[in-house]
Amino acid sequence: MKVHLTRRYLFSASHRLHCDELSESQNQATYGKCNNPHGHGHNYALEVTVSGQVDPGTGMICNLSDLDRSVQSEVLERFDHVNLNARQEFAATVPTTENLSEVIFNILKQSFTAAHLEKVRLEETMMNSFEYAGGAELRV
Amino acid sequence: MVYLTRKCEFSASHYYYNPEVSAEENQRIFGKCANLNGHGHNYTLEVTVKGDVDPKTGFVVDLKALKEILNREVLDGLDHRHLNKEVPEFLRQIPTTENLAIAIWNRLQGKLHVAKLHRVRVYELPDLFVDFYGEA
Numbered sequence: 001m002k003v004h005l006t007r008r009y010l011f012s013a014s015h016r017l018h019c020d021e022l023s024e025s026q027n028q029a030t031y032g033k034c035n036n037p038h039g040h041g042h043n044y045a046l047e048v049t050v051s052g053q054v055d056p057g058t059g060m061i062c063n064l065s066d067l068d069r070s071v072q073s074e075v076l077e078r079f080d081h082v083n084l085n086a087r088q089e090f091a092a093t094v095p096t097t098e099n100l101s102e103v104i105f106n107i108l109k110q111s112f113t114a115a116h117l118e119k120v121r122l123e124e125t126m127m128n129s130f131e132y133a134g135g136a137e138l139r140v
Numbered sequence: 141m142v143y144l145t146r147k148c149e150f151s152a153s154h155y156y157y158n159p160e161v162s163a164e165e166n167q168r169i170f171g172k173c174a175n176l177n178g179h180g181h182n183y184t185l186e187v188t189v190k191g192d193v194d195p196k197t198g199f200v201v202d203l204k205a206l207k208e209i210l211n212r213e214v215l216d217g218l219d220h221r222h223l224n225k226e227v228p229e230f231l232r233q234i235p236t237t238e239n240l241a242i243a244i245w246n247r248l249q250g251k252l253h254v255a256k257l258h259r260v261r262v263y264e265l266p267d268l269f270v271d272f273y274g275e276a
Binding site for chain 1: 156158160161169170171233234235236237238239241242259266267268269270271272273275276
């Protein structure tokens with residue numbers, strides 16, 4: 001039986017939304033206050049959904065401590081309490097939460113293999129969130 | 141097609157222990173969840189059904205009927221129970237949140253004549269939940 005499991009993690013980071021190819025006024029028009037020169041921060045909530053068959057011996061899809069370890073070492077240690085613009089992952093792209101979702105999905109796809117990675121969901125604030133499933137359709 | 145989700149809560153105790161492996165192995169796999177005295181959670185259950193909106197009533201499902209079925213088939217049997225000792229599905233199966241979601245799906249499937257079951261979501265903690273869509 002295929003079951004989906006979701007675990008939630010928190011991290012905090014700063015960013016500034018700014019595209020070098022646009023003029024100052026275009027950046028301001030596109031990103032508004034998110035373009036302010038010194039950046040700003042968010043408390044992000046990351047939900048990681050994995051899926052797989054339930055192991056009859058353990059009753060689990062995968063051991064949560066393995067998932068926690070991957071997310072901790074590959075995602076949280078990389079992005080918690082940093083300036084996203086200064087990270088090499090965003091050397092060529094704007095650190096919007098759309099792009100951050102895609103980056104985190106691709107990192108976990110490489111590093112976590114104990115179950116199938118379905119999607120990541122990233123809350124930037126209580127009012128907005130973003131989901132990325134590697135290009136696949138999302139489940140309701 | 142419209143999806144409707146009903147949320148409810150129940151509290152239960154459990155432990156994780158596979159009698160086919162040693163105590164040390166249980167401790168390694170399940171950690172503090174292997175303590176045979178058990179421990180408890182406040183679970184949140186979300187049941188999502190789907191269907192077309194009835195043009196007369198404007199409803200996808202009769203919510204009162206859905207609530208009665210949830211109470212009768214799920215909550216009455218799980219709320220304030222010890223899952224390992226009192227719930228038939230878990231007398232021989234470990235009551236992980238994964239298995240709990242499957243068990244709740246199986247309890248509802250067939251009984252839920254008022255709408256088509258789409259998803260069962262069980263939160264064990266606010267930061268941990270399981271989804272089951274009835275897939276093989």
